[in-house]
Amino acid sequence: MAQIIIKNLRKEFGAFTAVQSSSFTVEDGEFFMLLGPSGCGKTTTLRMIAGLELPTSGEIYIDGAEVSQKPASQRDIAFVFQMFALYPHMNVRKNISYPLVSQGMPRAQVRAKVSEVAEILGITALLDKPVSGLSGGDRQRVALGRAIVRDPSCFLMDEPLGALDAEFREHMALELRALHDRMGATTVYVTHDQLEAMQMGDKIVVMNHGIVEQFGKPQDIYDWPATTFVAKFIGSPAMNLLEFNDVAGNGATSVRLNDAAIDVPEILSGTNGKLTFGVRPEHVHLDDAAPYRGRIIASEYLGTTQIITFDTPLGAVKARIKADVAVRIGEVTGLRFDSRSISLFAPNGHALLSKANQKVLSHG
């Protein structure tokens, strides 16, 4: 079990910088998600933690020891590859026992350990089968078995569910999370699926173009995105972002959206210019008395809720409201925003510090 600290980690491939300067901490026993769009440097970051790629600069501490230049075999970590990378010339049992054999563990002990792991994963019946005939889910379990069998200090998983069918993925996600809760080992998990990250993670790091955009608990990241990128990337539908020109002074508690005064959490780091107003769809309410108005142009029925799309003077706004509220396309109505939940972003895309988000954003 271990804490992992990443400090100013950087990786260049020739002239291309895949990871700029990442810093974050994975606490002992945490299920930690590395989230970001494809090509943002998640795999590269994970491979540096594993020792499969050496960083250009920066430090990696696993359990207090600086390991950034150590080879993978000396880091006591387990890695689950995206395509599982089961040794195709070995059967299931051999695959799972392989890491133990390298440690020179006695045969009987290896056998016992493999049986125990197979029991946990429910693959006892497969132990003597070749890996080539296994289903995706079973391959996944064997890959996990190979990872957990030697009790490493941490698990690194690169999109481990990416190769599975959608329906099976959900099931495996639950299984993985349950396994983690049972073993309590520090896990760093890479995914590009924000829903998966929110569902499974204790903490999330959101990356984009090799830059760490935000790092924190799923709820905090969802409620208080640090940048417009995070606001757009997390949540489905994403946060509504409306650009407007205004001055948001220190201590201000409202902004003007197209002449409508909207209450916002008290601003602590004022700025001016082209600002962005952000509000989650569930914090948009239909209220004919509200000054900011829009015309309904679409509605999507989602069972318990529906998503209403409004055309407003500053752009489209989506609202998530109860499914039983009757709305008419074409109707013009007022939009009331939950003032406590509003985020404002400076022209450079970073969130303005406010009374509401300072706790979340000030730590880093």
Next chain:
Amino acid sequence: MSFSITEPSNRQKWIAGVLVIAYALITLMPLAWIIATGFKTPADAIAYPPKVIFEPSVEGYVNLFTSRSRVTPEDLAALPPPETFYDEIVRQYDMVITGPSKYGERFLNSIIIGFGSTFLSVFLGTIAAYAFSRFKVPLKDDLLFFILSTRMMPPIAVAIPIFLMYRQLGLSDTHLGMILLYTAVNLSLSVWLLKGFIDEIPIEYEEAALIDGYTRFQAFYKVVLPQAATGIASTAIFCLIFAWNEYAFAVLLTSGTAQTAPPFIPTIIGAGGKDWPAVAAGATLFLVPIMVFTILLRKHLLRGITFGAVRK
């Protein structure tokens, strides 16, 4: 990779089967003729019209493995009765066996040189191909092209320089010299073929092994090699076929100690130029090792010669 091919109909299978069998028969004909000739008497072998049905004889094989000398009928009569069947056969021609022929030695030379150079080519080729496939090698593409370019002219084009060089170095007519020569010729093929195979093995397997606590060499040895087995086997067959059949350099560079079977077999025909059955017997036996080797590795060969295009 996946592509769909419609299952051929029964009729198509029949036609394909008949064509394949017909082709096989045509290509096997010379082979069958050689094998048959090995069991003819010298007279039958050159009979006209050619004899398809004949009384089998092991004379060819006896002549292949023995040296004989002619004796006068009086001396022959004075000898004690023949002890073995081959003594008997030889005496019908007024000859006696004076000792074994050189065929056994030449055959052994072929085996040593053929398998020795094949082993070296594949061994060096695998290591080089792995390095080219997995590591950053400065000027990699140029080096690979250079290696390939050694095959762009027929090897025999450099025969004279090699002949002179070998004489200087004392490598003429030595096993080592021939092994090195055939290895040099085969290495470019071996590096290129094997690089293709190793490129196809996902690097994740090795990385998984590294993480599982193995060294780079162990990962190579225990994970990459078993998976490159197909490529190694088919490369080995290609290398062996070349080294086994090579004639021109063997004629030029070997004459005694290290002479291989190909330049030796034609000399069996003897002064009278009549002993075709012995030549045919020598050729027949010469085919055996490579056939055995190919049959042993056939499982790999089929996938190997399609150069990785057929995947499971």
